[in-house]
Amino acid sequence: MTVLVLADHDNATLKSATLHAITAAAKVGDVHLLVAGSDCTGVAEAAAKVAGVGKVLLADAPMYGHPLAEAITPLIVALAPAYSHVLTAATTSGKNIMPRVAAMLDVAQLSEVCAINGADTFVRPIYAGNAMATVQSVDPIKVLTVRTTTFDAAASTGGSATIEAVPGAADPALSRFIGQELTKSERPELISAKIVVSGGRGMGSSENFHLIETLADKLGAAVGASRAAVDAGYVPNDYQVGQTGKVVAPDLYIAVGISGAIQHLAGMKDSKIIVAINKDEEAPIFQVADYGLVADLFQAVPEFTSELAKAR
Structure with missing residues (x-):
């Protein structure tokens, strides 16, 4: 069996999420990686060096300059x-593209697959991650999105795949790229960070989020947020961790002022160590936390940050 993996990239670098997807694909069969972009030869060359990739298909055309589904x-x-x-x-783009692919192939999509038990048997979360379903697909072509946090990343070196140019398909002209506003940060990328510090509704305002950012900078961490904090306008939506946001599984996850709604837990409960700071001792977040501190975050977080500064 041969598996086609759609690469996630920015026309300059191959995103780390793709390395995890390659590991998942290798559990089924030989791996071919599709790099669709514009002026992205460098991405294809980097992809060819990834361990486990047998062939790289390069579709280089202006209409693929942005990942429009x-x-x-x-x-x-x-x-x-x-x-x-x-x-x-x-990822955001993967979850945008694959449902359309499945519909056009007239097959079912398997979303957020977190384990592969065979060529036709997969494990995926249901009920906001509160249960795991083992499903078997009889479709001639299986279309999947995989949860990167549950698969190790493939080595970025050691491979020697061939690169084959493929022609682009006709542009259906159903959408066009207008523009984008990107959040620039020197902090680690949220989905791949080893440490994540997230704030919730308890932060009270966007101005108070500097407490989270300062703590994250001391730890070399990424900054996240609950949906409640995003909906309240405290931070941009690309900070959101949860079922409708980003799924993370860092070595350390610090939840500050987050109550622990099911939607949020679905995006972070696989973290290796979870630390919760909340003044409500009945908050659901404490049920999944390895360490919990019942305290006023406006006192506890500055003290935590100050102690880190002294330690360094």
Whole structure:
């Protein structure tokens, strides 16, 4: 069996999420990696060096300069009949593209797969991650998104895959890229960070979020937030951790002023160590926390940050 993996990249670098998706794909069969972009030869060359990749398919065209689902889907659908499985990481773009691919192939999509028990048997979360379902697919082509936090990253070196140019599909002209506003930060990327500090509704305002940012900087951590904090306008939505945000599994997750709604827990409960700071001792977050501190965050967080500064 051969698996087609859609690479996640920015036309300059291969995103780490793809390395995890490659590991998942390798559990099924040989791995071919599709790099669709514009002026992205460098990404294809880097992808060819990833351990476990047998071939890199390079679709280099201006219409693939941004990962628009309407443009990329026809390309994947045209290539799909040669493969038993088509998958990508469950990133924002992956979750946008793959449902359309599945619909056009007239197959079911398997979302957020976190274990592969065979070529047709997969494990995925249901009920906001409160239960795991083992599902078997009889579709001729399996279309999946995989949860990167449950698969190790493939080595970025050691491979020697061939690079094959493939023609782009016809542009359906259903959408066009207008512009984007990116949050620039020197902090680690949220989904790949080893330490994440998140704030919730208890922060009270966007101004108070500097407490989270200062603590994160002392720890070399990424900054996250609950949906309540994002909906309240405290931080941008790309900070959101949860079922409808980003799923993270860092070595250390510090939840500050987060009550622990099911939606949020679904995005972080696989973290190796969870620390919760909340003044409500009945907050659900304490049920999953390894360490809990019942305290006023406006006193506890500055003290925590001050002690870290002394330690350094």
